[in-house]
Amino acid sequence: MRVIWSDGRSESVAELTHAVLDALDGGPTVLPLDPRNPVADAVRDAMRPDEPVEPDTAVIITTSGSTGRPKGTLLSARALLASARATHARLGGPGRWLLATPPGYVGGLQVLVRSHLAGTTPVVMDSSRGFRPEAFTDAAREVLASPGPHYTALVPTQLARLLDAGGAAVTLAASFDAIVLGGAAYPDDLRSRAERAGLSVVPSYGMSETASGCVYDGVPLDGVRVRLGEDDRVEISGAVLAHGYRLDPELTAASFAGGWFRTSDVGSLTDDGRLQVLGRVDDMINTGGVKVPARQVEDALTACPGVRAACVVGLPDPEWGQRVAAVVVTTEDVPVERLRDTVRADLGDAAAPKQVRVVDELPLIGPGKVDQGAVRRLLLGHLDRSVADAQQ
Incomplete structure (x- = not known):
């Protein structure tokens, strides 16, 4: 297992990218960690990097560990690549990506994988000091100067800060062909603000266990199936699924069964089959x-x-x-x-x-x-x- 520390600077992102691409080709499993996380050392130790890794694991995405026992999601190269291909198919084809979220989390990591499939190098917004609209603006200018399509991935807090900043930040954001929004719910007022500003925001639903977002604007990506289980709990299947949790066969068995992942979310399905997530159980x-x-x-x-x-x-x-x-x-x-x-x-x-x-x-x-x-x-x-x- 290769432990890669990445703090959002371009140099550390380059190191992580090299390790991830090697893992996709059958190299050592990658455990990305953020040195800014105060419990990162404890998370690393909980993953027991010196012990053998579960077969077919390219990347282990971890929880922070601050709300309980750290948990490591086991992702294969197959799952990561299936997610990236399905994302490009939904958005309109491979393009140039701006990395604006931490690459040690699955949303940021997938920007690296998608860029690899597109044959491009992502433009890295320096996130070592957190998200700053001016840093996004500089990175956006660089991305938009090259042929498109142009994509980025944000979380709602970042989107709100861009809209609050206004000016060039919003003008450039509106030039992206798609802004994939994940990590948290998309409030109606934020959606309205983004629409008025002319931003092409695509809300996504997913998690580490689904190799990032797997439902875009309520519609599952190609190859992904969604159903409601007991008590309307959302369940997901498809090639994007992880194959378990690091050193935790009991949790793996409870969460993954028969090709389906049992999420912790409650949802509903509209008449036309769109998923609406109502909240966690x-x-x-x-x-x-x-x-x-x-x-x-x-x-x-x-x-x-x-x-x-x-x-x-x-x-x-x-x-x-x-x-x-x-x-x-x-x-x-x-x-x-x-x-x-x-x-x-x-x-x-x-x-x-x-x-x-x-x-x-x-x-x-x-x-x-x-x-x-x-x-x-x-x-x-x-x-x-x-x-x-x-x-x-």
Whole structure:
């Protein structure tokens, strides 16, 4: 196993790219890690790099380990290449890619694989200091100066920052043939802003276990099948699937069976077969006997003028069993009662948050993913009497 440390600088991305291409050709398995992750050493140790690797494994994509035991997803060259080919088929053919997300996560790694299949070299946005619209602008100019099609992959937080920056950042972003958006839900207000700005955003759904996004704008990629299992849990099959978890046969057996991967998400299928993801199984909040999907509450909150982002969780409550609690990022002073009234109007009384906290930024883990553990700790450790514990 080759452990490759990549911090988003072009030099480290080049090293990782070389290792990944070697792995695709049958070379040693690659374990990409981000040195900026405070628990990266623990994640590496948990993957036991000195022990034999499970057969047919090209790359191991890991969790950060900050919310529990680190987990390593085993991806074959076949799965990575199937995903990359299907992505190009959906977008309109191979093209030139801008790498704007960390390459140690599956979304960024697939930009390297797609570029390899396209016979091009991705332009690397230096992400060593995080995502900066000016860095994206510089990289975008370089990409767009070469023949297209032109593609990039972003997470919603990055897209929002580009739109907030305006100017050249948005003008150049609008010149891309497609911006694949993944890593988190695509709020309706962000979608509307992107459409007004003329951006060609393609929302994707997927995870490390599916070698990145495998459902684009609700429609599975070629070769991918989606169904709803018990309790409407989303299940996925196809050549893009991982073949298990590093040194964890029990979790592998529980998650992969009969050619299907059992996700942790609840969904629904529209009449025309499009997948709608309603939230994670453990995001369903049972408050007073009513099941409230946290994602729907988040969508209602972010649709409220002045709210840029929101994370909703269920917290223990002696009266209600669980209470709906929210952390929100606002661009202006938004009365908490207006937030509750907005949710109440859309989803009913039970969904209105009983506890709200306003913060400058949501805590993140990985590219664009909200750290729900940190959100819970934030809410449990801070009880603002002006906004918390209001009972319905």
